[in-house]
Amino acid sequence: MKTVRDVATKAGVSVGTVSKVLSNNPTVKPALRDRVLTAVADLGYKPNMAARALRTNRLNILGLVVPDISNPFFAQLAKNIEAEAAQQAHMVMLANSDDDPVVEVRQIEGLLAQMPKGLIVVGSVDQSKVSIQTEVPIVSVDRRYGDYKLISADHEAGSALVAEHLFQLGHRRIAYISGPQSTEVGRLRRKGFCDRLQQLAQADATMKFQIVEGHFDYASGEDIGRRLLSERAELSPTAIAAASDQQAIGALRVARDLGIDVPTDLSIVGFDDITLANLVVPRLTSVSQNTAEIARMAVRTLLSEKPMPTEDQFVETILCARGSSGAVAIK
Amino acid sequence: MKTVRDVATKAGVSVGTVSKVLSNNPTVKPALRDRVLTAVADLGYKPNMAARALRTNRLNILGLVVPDISNPFFAQLAKNIEAEAAQQAHMVMLANSDDDPVVEVRQIEGLLAQMPKGLIVVGSVDQSKVSIQTEVPIVSVDRRYGDYKLISADHEAGSALVAEHLFQLGHRRIAYISGPQSTEVGRLRRKGFCDRLQQLAQADATMKFQIVEGHFDYASGEDIGRRLLSERAELSPTAIAAASDQQAIGALRVARDLGIDVPTDLSIVGFDDITLANLVVPRLTSVSQNTAEIARMAVRTLLSEKPMPTEDQFVETILCARGSSGAVAIK
DNA sequence: CTGAAAGCGCTTACAG
């Protein structure tokens, strides 16, 4: 492996000068600078990151902790974070917390030991007090981690869009499958949906609205969907809004099993707009999070020179209306 | 940040001794050892990885390059690799190549600059000659990268299982949607399927078999599926085997659009057994790759003291028969 | 504008 010393010898300068050229220190004369750059190219010199880190106390690395990378939403997020980091010449270290706070702490410490420039944490199940002591800047993304500032989609506003959508389509018997209320996302999405629906329906006595709490996964959507749709027809909802696409797809599956036509007899709306949402039959109406923008904000926040933000940041969402939602059937 | 020096002072020993205790060097007397360990605990000492790397020329890191982490199969693989690496106290650096050989090389070099213990590369589009010069051990997983040894599912044997499955169900008009023949995986899966089918059908004059080459994605399955199923009924296949689940699900979607019942009128089989395979309607018969085992082998191969293997390693696959395949309809 | 030198925190022969 070539070192600065090799480059210095070849270019006939001191190692200090080589280092300055490499760090774009403008005090180096163009002539010397060119000689150094030539030597670097000739030798195929690659700086030793560990040595640099030892001096500067910081590696060109970003740490990323997600509950589960095989969750398509987190995978999408990870992809965008990696792309944004790569653009800024940073690598990404990935860790899964398995949604387990104990594993999560261990992973964060493991990541911190690598001296990253910053840490992006998608929190596991809500945790009130976390105490990581470090100077490494940390942001939480999508799901809050400890007291760190959050960058996420505007879940509340997004859910409000769904409420509006269904109400405008004429639905008055609506069920909401929520996420776990122990999670902030679960609470925000539910709140956004309920508040707006209440507001819209306040003068409407025909409104029937129920909420069932579940997990964010497929199985939960299937379970709850089955319960909701097994009631007598005149009581069962004409629309189901779910707190996640996975739940919505689970519900979609049950509807098909029960011979209920979507969207003729039942509208279903999800949240997250995962790839799959556009592939199921019928295509799922969903709320799209701008993961690219979230990723960009997270990476830039960590790598910017400016002090860490003191407020949470929210990214706008978009309702993608597709085949799974339609006007309520006339009876 | 605490250093070995702090620990040494506190324990009343030299830094060398601290280092030996930390590396489990057995020549340290239990008494000293305990004192050091106590000091480490009291101080909350965490070794500086960069310093260690600078000396040992190697960090407890594994690099992973995948074409696209948002591909569910690679996400699953990444998850298993991360879990296995974590067990062995290693972190994973993730990079996406976007299936672009140029990006791929850049990512690999970026990863190499971090001095990982090893690199796992899921190759992008096939590349004959790659020339990375490094002493860092490299394996390719799933899709071969350069001349590096491959660890992957036994694609050929897995595809042969599908051929047997369909033949035994009585299908004699079979279409195979292959992957790109520019890829090794595409070739192997196709070969495994064709060879076994030919072997089974050699005495059977009623056999009609066609192959259409596509990409591994949903859209390709939809396109090709539409073409295959638009023929006159007596010519169109009674079974479609696809080289990927995504293709198969695309075909499934088309079948539904065209009002063709699966599995009554048409059997569809995929490959990879992604999570989604078990969620579509009907559930997709598929070949399951043991990603956990593949991940384990890859990580262990890289971290083992033994020299790198000189042969490719294949992991057995399992056929998961589900609702999308059934006996051919009696006409 | 350039160079010589110190030092980041660790590991590892080498003495003793």
Next chain:
DNA sequence: CTGAAAGCGCTTACAG
């Protein structure tokens, strides 16, 4: 069995 010392490759005040 333990310690003193060198050195990994780099950056950064400090002189000049």
